[in-house]
Amino acid sequence: MSFEVILGAWVATGLTLFILTFLYQDNPLFKLAEHLYVGVSVGYAIVKTYDTVVIRLIYEPMVMQGDWWLLIPLAIGALMLTRYVPKAAWMSRIAFAFVVGVGSGLAIPRVISSYILKQIEDTVRPLASLATDGSTTFTYSLLNPASNLNAIVLLIGVVSVLFYFFFSVEHTGPGKAVARTGIIFLMIAFGAAFGYTVMARMSLLIGRLTDLIEYAQPQYGRATWWLLAATIATLIVFHARRKGTEPPQ
Amino acid sequence: MNFAERMLHIDRRIIFLMIGLCTLIPLLYPVGLAIKVSPEVKSVYDYIEALPEGSVFLLSLDFDPASKPELYPQAVALLHHAFKKNLRVIGMTLWLPGTGMASEVVSRVAREEGKVSGKDYVFLGWSPGASSVIINMGQDLYKAFPTDYNNQPTTELPVLKGVQSLRDVAYVISLAAGSTGIETWYVFGKDKYKFELGGGCTGVIAPGLYPLLRSGQINGLIGGLRGAAEYEVLIGRKGNAVAGMDAQSATHFAIILLVILCNVFYLLTRTSKNRAEQSLR
Amino acid sequence: MTFLRRQLPLLITLVTGLLFAAQYYIPHPSSELMLTSVSKWLQIIGGFALILGVTSLFRIHAVKIRRKEPGWGYSFVLYAGMIGTIVIGLWHGGKETTDGITTTFGWIYTFMMVPLQGTMFAILAFFIASAAYRSFRARSREAAVLLIAAIIVMMGRVPLGEHLIPISGDITQWILNVLNASVRRAILIGVSLGAVALSLKIMFGVERAYLGGGKE
Numbered sequence: 001m002s003f004e005v006i007l008g009a010w011v012a013t014g015l016t017l018f019i020l021t022f023l024y025q026d027n028p029l030f031k032l033a034e035h036l037y038v039g040v041s042v043g044y045a046i047v048k049t050y051d052t053v054v055i056r057l058i059y060e061p062m063v064m065q066g067d068w069w070l071l072i073p074l075a076i077g078a079l080m081l082t083r084y085v086p087k088a089a090w091m092s093r094i095a096f097a098f099v100v101g102v103g104s105g106l107a108i109p110r111v112i113s114s115y116i117l118k119q120i121e122d123t124v125r126p127l128a129s130l131a132t133d134g135s136t137t138f139t140y141s142l143l144n145p146a147s148n149l150n151a152i153v154l155l156i157g158v159v160s161v162l163f164y165f166f167f168s169v170e171h172t173g174p175g176k177a178v179a180r181t182g183i184i185f186l187m188i189a190f191g192a193a194f195g196y197t198v199m200a201r202m203s204l205l206i207g208r209l210t211d212l213i214e215y216a217q218p219q220y221g222r223a224t225w226w227l228l229a230a231t232i233a234t235l236i237v238f239h240a241r242r243k244g245t246e247p248p249q
Numbered sequence: 250m251n252f253a254e255r256m257l258h259i260d261r262r263i264i265f266l267m268i269g270l271c272t273l274i275p276l277l278y279p280v281g282l283a284i285k286v287s288p289e290v291k292s293v294y295d296y297i298e299a300l301p302e303g304s305v306f307l308l309s310l311d312f313d314p315a316s317k318p319e320l321y322p323q324a325v326a327l328l329h330h331a332f333k334k335n336l337r338v339i340g341m342t343l344w345l346p347g348t349g350m351a352s353e354v355v356s357r358v359a360r361e362e363g364k365v366s367g368k369d370y371v372f373l374g375w376s377p378g379a380s381s382v383i384i385n386m387g388q389d390l391y392k393a394f395p396t397d398y399n400n401q402p403t404t405e406l407p408v409l410k411g412v413q414s415l416r417d418v419a420y421v422i423s424l425a426a427g428s429t430g431i432e433t434w435y436v437f438g439k440d441k442y443k444f445e446l447g448g449g450c451t452g453v454i455a456p457g458l459y460p461l462l463r464s465g466q467i468n469g470l471i472g473g474l475r476g477a478a479e480y481e482v483l484i485g486r487k488g489n490a491v492a493g494m495d496a497q498s499a500t501h502f503a504i505i506l507l508v509i510l511c512n513v514f515y516l517l518t519r520t521s522k523n524r525a526e527q528s529l530r
Numbered sequence: 531m532t533f534l535r536r537q538l539p540l541l542i543t544l545v546t547g548l549l550f551a552a553q554y555y556i557p558h559p560s561s562e563l564m565l566t567s568v569s570k571w572l573q574i575i576g577g578f579a580l581i582l583g584v585t586s587l588f589r590i591h592a593v594k595i596r597r598k599e600p601g602w603g604y605s606f607v608l609y610a611g612m613i614g615t616i617v618i619g620l621w622h623g624g625k626e627t628t629d630g631i632t633t634t635f636g637w638i639y640t641f642m643m644v645p646l647q648g649t650m651f652a653i654l655a656f657f658i659a660s661a662a663y664r665s666f667r668a669r670s671r672e673a674a675v676l677l678i679a680a681i682i683v684m685m686g687r688v689p690l691g692e693h694l695i696p697i698s699g700d701i702t703q704w705i706l707n708v709l710n711a712s713v714r715r716a717i718l719i720g721v722s723l724g725a726v727a728l729s730l731k732i733m734f735g736v737e738r739a740y741l742g743g744g745k746e
Contacts, residue, residue, distance in 0.1 A: 004632070008641030015642060019649040023265045023656055035604040037646035039611025041346060042584055044643055046616050047635070048345050051624030052376055053577030057570075061395055073571035077578030083742075084585065090535045093741045097539035098546060099575055100740050102568060104729035105550025106380065106437070111729075114436045114466065115722035119715050122464035143700055145463060145707040154463075157712025158719075165720055187672050189713035191679025192705050193456050196473070198658055198680075199687055200319060200452030202500040203474035205272050205655035206493040207318020208648055213276055261660040268659045282689035285699055314647040345580075346647070349626040349639040356627075377576030381569040388566035393573070441554075459706055460715040475687050498690030500655070505681055507663040512677070515667045 001219055009220040010227065016208060017224075017231045027238055029231065123158050125151045157185045253517035256510070264507065271503040275495035284494060289462060290479040292469030293447045296420060297330050304419040305412055306336040307444075309434065310351035311343045312426035316451050317350060320424045322477035322490035323449040324354045327422060330484050332362035337408050338370040339418070341394075343382060343429050348375040352398055366399065367406045374398035379429045380437040387415040387442040415442040424449040424471075431458060435466050449476065540735040547733035614638075679705060 018033035058074060061067040079095035082088040128136045128148055139147040163175070164182030171179040216224035250258075300306065308327060312320045331338050340355035342348055355372045364370050373394040376382045385393035390412060391403050403409055411417060421444050423434045431448035439446045445468055450458060452473030461467045471480055474497060477490035550568070553561045591605040619635045622628070626636030668674040685691030686702025731737040 004637060008637055012641045012645040016645045016649045019646065019653065022653060024262065031601065031604050032607055033646060034650075035608040036611045036642070037650060038587075039608040040615050040638060040643045041647065042587060042608075043612040043615025043619065044349075044639060045345055045580065046584060046612075047619030047624045048348055048375060049377070049577050049580050050620070052374065053574060055624075056396055056400075057376070057574050057577070065395075069567065070571075070574065073574040076571070077575045080575070080578045080582060083582065093535070093539040094542060095575070095578075096740055096742065097542040099572070099579075100732055101543035101546030102550050102572065103380075104543070104732050105547040105553070106384070108547075108551045108726055108729050109554035110436045110440055111722050111726055114440050115718050116726075118464050118466060119460055119719050119722075122460075123715060142704050142708075145711075150704075150708045153708050154712045154715075157709060158716045161713050161716035162720060165716075183672055184675055185709060185713050187676040188679040188705060189456065189710045191676040191681075192683045192702075192710045194676070194680040195683030195687065195702075196452040196456050198452075198501065198504050198662070198684055199473050199475065199497065201652075201655040201658045202272065202497055203319045203452065203493065204315070204648065204652040205268070205500070206276065206474065206496045207489075208645070208652040209272050209276055209496075210318075210489060210493065211645065213273075257664075259663075261664075264660045264663055265656040268656055272655075282693050284689050285692055287703065314644040315651040317644065317648055318652075346643070349636060350644065352626060353640075356630075376573050377580060378569075378573040379576075381572035381576065384565065385569040385573060388562065388569060392566060392570055456706060456710050457714050457718075459711040460718055463707065463711050463715075494689050498688040500659075501684045501688045502690060504659055504662050505684055507659060508666050508677065508681065511663045511666060512668055 006220055006223075009215045010223045013212060013215045013223040014227050014231075016212060017227055021231060021235060024235060027235065029234060029238075123155055125155075127152060156181065161185050251518070251521060253514040253521070256514045257518065267503060267507075268500060271499040272496045275499045276493070279492060279495045282495065282498065284475075284478050284482050284491065286479045286483060287476075289470040289472070290476050291483070293327075293422065293449075293471055294330070294469075294480065294483045296445065296447060296468055297327075297334060297336070300334060300336060300419055302335040304336050305339065305417060306331045307339040307341070307415075307418045307421045308355075309341050309343060309421065309423040309430070310347055310354070311423050311430035311433075312451070313344050313346035314350060316426035318489075318493070319451045319474045319477065320426060320449060321350065321354060322474065322488055323424055323471050323480060324351075325358055325488060326477060326480040326484055326486065326490070327424075327449070327471075328355065328358035329362065329486055330480075332359060332364050332369070333484075335369075336419075337412075338364075339373060339408070339412075340370065341373040342375045343379045343423075343433065344426070345375050345377070351375075367397075367401060368408055371403070371406055371408050372398045373403070379433050383415070383434060383437040387438060390414050415444055418444045420445050420447065422447045422449060425454065426451050427454065430454075431461070431467060435461065439466070447471075539741055540738070544733055544735065547729070551733075 015033050015036070018029040019037075021027055022030040058070055062070050076095045076098055079091050081092070083092040126148075128138050131137045138149075140149045141147045142150065144150065160178050160182035162182075163169075164171075164179045164186065169175060212224045214220070216222055297306070308324065308331070310320070310324055328338065328340075338355070338359070340351060342351040352372050352374070355370065356366065359366065359370050366372075374397065376393065382393055390409070394403050396402055397406065415421070415438055421434060421438065423431045423446070425431045425448065431446070431450060434446055438444070446466070447469045448458060448461075448467045449471035450473070452475075455470065455472035455476075458467065458470055462470050471477065474490050474493055478494050481488050481491050550565075553565055591608055593599075594605045595602050595609075615635070615638055618638060622633040622635040624635070625633060626639055627633060632640065666677060666680075668677050682698060683702050683705060685695060686698040686700075686705075692699040728737060732740065
């Protein structure tokens with residue numbers, strides 16, 4: 001294994017442990033790693049933006065292929081930056097107006113088609129199916145999402161939740177029952193969302209611990225063990241120092 | 250303060266320790282319980298399986314390092330499957346911080362499968378603007394990405410022969426960690442350019458994508474690490490996702506136990522409070 | 531001057547908005563050409579928007595250092611990380627690998643940025659567990675429904691849950707495919723209607739907050 005990879009394993013392990021120290025309490029090791037994270041991430045973003053936008057999207061097409069039309073977006077982009085010049089800040093509005101105008105124009109028909117029409121179309125389905133011999137059938141299977149029973153449940157869910165969020169009508173009488181049904185549906189969906197969020201967060205932890213286990217192997221110089229010991233020792237020192245500087249009760 | 254109240258105000262670091270151990274122990278000593286494949290993951294697998302050799306498959310790795318444990322294994326499994334099927338693979342990302350990771354996974358899996366850059370696959374990299382990138386690719390792929398990530402002109406790459414726009418792509422899969430991903434690919438891509446779209450996503454956003462799955466706007470969905478494990482089972486190549494499933498089981502049960510305990514202690518404190526109020530009356 | 535500062539931006543928004551909304555319904559070759567060009571422009575302009583975000587972060591920490599606010603030393607760490615990455619990144623032409631060999635820029639990405647960002651989000655696992663213990667209580671019937679749904683889904687999505695209670699997987703599938711999908715669909719329709727209404731308000735100059743401050 002190359003020296004760079006072993007060094008990388010030590011750095012990655014150290015930084016991972018520094019952030020995990022936050023679980024004990026806020027401390028300088030965590031703050032150091034946190035600020036380094038922001039710095040490196042922003043640095044990475046700047047390099048990538050320069051390489052992609054300036055070199056690949058502007059310089060190469062313009063200078064090498066003569067696509068001088070690109071001066072227009074370049075000018076609009078430059079107008080955006082006038083925001084930092086107080087006297088010329090109003091010029092940035094022209095750039096924002098263009099971006100927001102085009103963005104809205106592009107989004108409106110596509111959102112209507114994708115999220116409103118397609119979703120309504122799939123909600124308002126026939127409540128019974130037509131069999132090949134011409135007779136009507138009704139499928140009860142809950143496990144089949146396309147069954148007629150599920151189509152009815154789905155319709156009730158969509159309508160009751162939409163009604164719950166519709167405040168122009170007072171939720172009394174039959175309306176109250178519909179709104180309450182909506183709440184039950186909402187609670188079940190929030191429960192599912194919570195379950196999935198737990199799943200996601202635990203997966204992230206599994207990922208980090210998998211790396212720490214790998215870096216504890218002898219070929220990496222048992223980086224995890226050494227750095228874990230060093231981190232704990234540092235935390236003890238910080239703790240002792242803090243106790244020493246705290247005013248007596 | 251009685252026992253139940255004391256337990257409700259337990260130091261949170263004890264909970265942290267419990268979760269840490271529940272994750273760590275199964276990773277060190279795995280059990281290997283069977284993983285059932287869900288229909289939404291099977292749909293993605295079946296679609297790729299049915300694609301003829303040489304079809305164009307676009308994998309958009311729309312995530313950053315924060316979601317690596319969930320989506321990286323999905324990318325590995327999908328790429329192995331696509332390369333095994335001899336599809337022409339296009340890799341790209343709409344997320345700037347994920348560029349390095351996306352480039353690494355595409356080239357690494359391609360190398361493992363003996364594929365050549367430019368001939369069998371291409372990594373286009375990242376470009377700003379997400380929705381405008383997709384529209385631009387739908388109009389003219391070569392204009393959206395004049396060069397690939399290795400600065401090779403895209404017009405000269407054999408892998409992109411006959412691929413003028415997204416209309417020429419047989420299957421697109423977005424591995425998404427947020428709304429810039431599957432939803433963007435549908436609204437600004439599939440809606441107009443009519444390619445088939447599948448999705449992979451983090452657990453957090455998965456429940457929100459079921460309406461699109463039901464309406465057929467996406468033909469399948471790989472949700473979180475569990476989805477990745479299911480895909481690994483389908484292609485018969487067990488990796489990090491399957492390895493993490495025991496830890497996932499343990500942590501889920503730890504949380505369920507915590508929730509039950511919390512409610513038991515809560516009920517106990519409420520009962521004792523009610524009793525105290527009644528005795529005062 | 532008032533026209534340039536006030537009316538012109540509103541006019542640009544209206545014209546471009548209507549033009550590109552109409553473009554969707556008129557896929558004529560010339561309108562398609564316009565879409566191709568402008569979507570390319572938006573990619574470039576998107577790059578400038580990123581510069582705006584980064585600059586404000588730069589300024590916040592510069593102020594912190596200048597005023598020697600508590601923890602200003604960490605702002606130096608931030609600057610060192612940022613400038614170091616930029617210099618090394620530009621030196622390597624923004625590439626993590628060259629001819630299959632990892633560059634120093636790629637090393638920084640793989641061994642610093644990836645674990646840092648990954649762990650930053652991984653610690654949320656601990657806090658979600660703590661929050662579940664402290665606040666996930668069946669205080670009402672609705673809260674009890676939420677709690678039961680969460681427990682079923684947590685069981686149904688892991689092999690151990692499916693092994694102990696085989697039906698939990700099927701119930702989870704039903705919750706996700708039907709009950710959850712219906713709620714998410716209602717929310718999606720509602721949010722989309724709101725987004726379309728907001729876009730129309732922006733186009734017709736009713737909503738102007740996006741134009742921000744600056745001298746009139």
